[in-house]
Amino acid sequence: MRANTYHQQTAKFVAQVATCMPHILSDVMQDWIKNPRALKQALAKALHVTLRSMGTIFLDPAAQDFSPRTFFQKRVGLEVEIAYHGIWGIPGVDQTNDPTLVELKVFELPWPISNLRIKAMLPLGHNKIELWHIAQLIEKQKHGEKGWLSTERTNIFYIGDYQVNLSWYADRSIWYVQGINRKYICNRGPIDDQCWPENARIFISIPRSAR
Numbered sequence: 001m002r003a004n005t006y007h008q009q010t011a012k013f014v015a016q017v018a019t020c021m022p023h024i025l026s027d028v029m030q031d032w033i034k035n036p037r038a039l040k041q042a043l044a045k046a047l048h049v050t051l052r053s054m055g056t057i058f059l060d061p062a063a064q065d066f067s068p069r070t071f072f073q074k075r076v077g078l079e080v081e082i083a084y085h086g087i088w089g090i091p092g093v094d095q096t097n098d099p100t101l102v103e104l105k106v107f108e109l110p111w112p113i114s115n116l117r118i119k120a121m122l123p124l125g126h127n128k129i130e131l132w133h134i135a136q137l138i139e140k141q142k143h144g145e146k147g148w149l150s151t152e153r154t155n156i157f158y159i160g161d162y163q164v165n166l167s168w169y170a171d172r173s174i175w176y177v178q179g180i181n182r183k184y185i186c187n188r189g190p191i192d193d194q195c196w197p198e199n200a201r202i203f204i205s206i207p208r209s210a211r
Contacts, residue, residue, distance in 0.1 A: 051107035051121050051202065057148050059102040059136050068131035069093050072177060075135075077142060079169075080177045087179030090162045093131055102133060106148055107202040115163070115182060115192040118156075118202060126204040129157040133205065134164060138175050144168045154200045163191075 024032075032039045072080050072087060080087055087093065105126070109118070134157055141147040149155050151168040165178040182191045 050110075051118070052110055054106040054108055054148075054201065056206075057104040057106060057137075057203075059104065059133060061101055062132045062136070066132055066135075068135060071135045072131070075138075077174050078138070078177060079172075079174050081179070087131075087162075087164065087177060089181065090131060090159050090164070090179055103206045104129075104133065105204050105206055107204075109196055109198055109200045109202070111198050112195040114195050118196070119158070122202070122204055126206060128159050129164075129203060129205050130159070131164075133157070133203070134166065134177075137203075138166070141168075144170060144173065144175075148201075148203075150199070150201045152199070154196060156196060156200060156202050158202075158204070 069088070072078060072093075105123070107122075113121075137147075137149050137155075141149050141151070144151050149166065149168070151170065153167075155166040157164040157166070161182055163180050163182055165180065167176045167178075168174075169176050180191055184191050
């Protein structure tokens with residue numbers, strides 16, 4: 001879609017929204033004006049805005065002798081949290097199940113969303129991420145360089161009943177890795193009910209048949 005066509009469509013859409021907008025009291029309008037973030041979230045939910053697609057990553061095949069456990073235990077510049085039935089219980093921590101070329105899709109959250117809603121919004125038939133995928137992404141941004149991994153928000157990877165959350169701590173120059181069994185219930189309730197912030201990134205693997 002060309003830029004001018006896009007802007008014409010946007011103008012028409014905004015005009016239609018203004019035409020169809022129900023009567024709103026002036027003080028309610030003022031509350032929305034003062035809180036544009038809440039207004040953005042309300043509009044996104046009402047209009048069923050989906051996850052924002054950020055693009056596609058192609059990862060090189062993993063080395064045959066690559067050990068995810070060794071990487072996450074010994075790599076300098078990583079800190080792995082051991083709580084929440086963590087990363088060591090994830091299938092594939094001791095081996096690379098599928099070392100071939102991998103295609104990943106990256107999405108960003110348009111507003112704070114829970115795990116359950118995120119999973120429901122992901123494309124059908126996607127494969128689970130493997131730990132070596134995460135390791136390779138870290139190696140590409142080992143010092144917090146800009147890239148596919150966000151250095152400002154959480155990066156989220158789903159692996160069966162587990163998820164891995166990856167965050168860059170600039171003050172310590174480390175990647176912080178948190179593996180969580182999604183059946184775990186923390187003091188705020190079930191993990192799947194917790195919301196991730198706007199602009200958090202979600203990574204999924206695309207099966208070969210879908211390429």
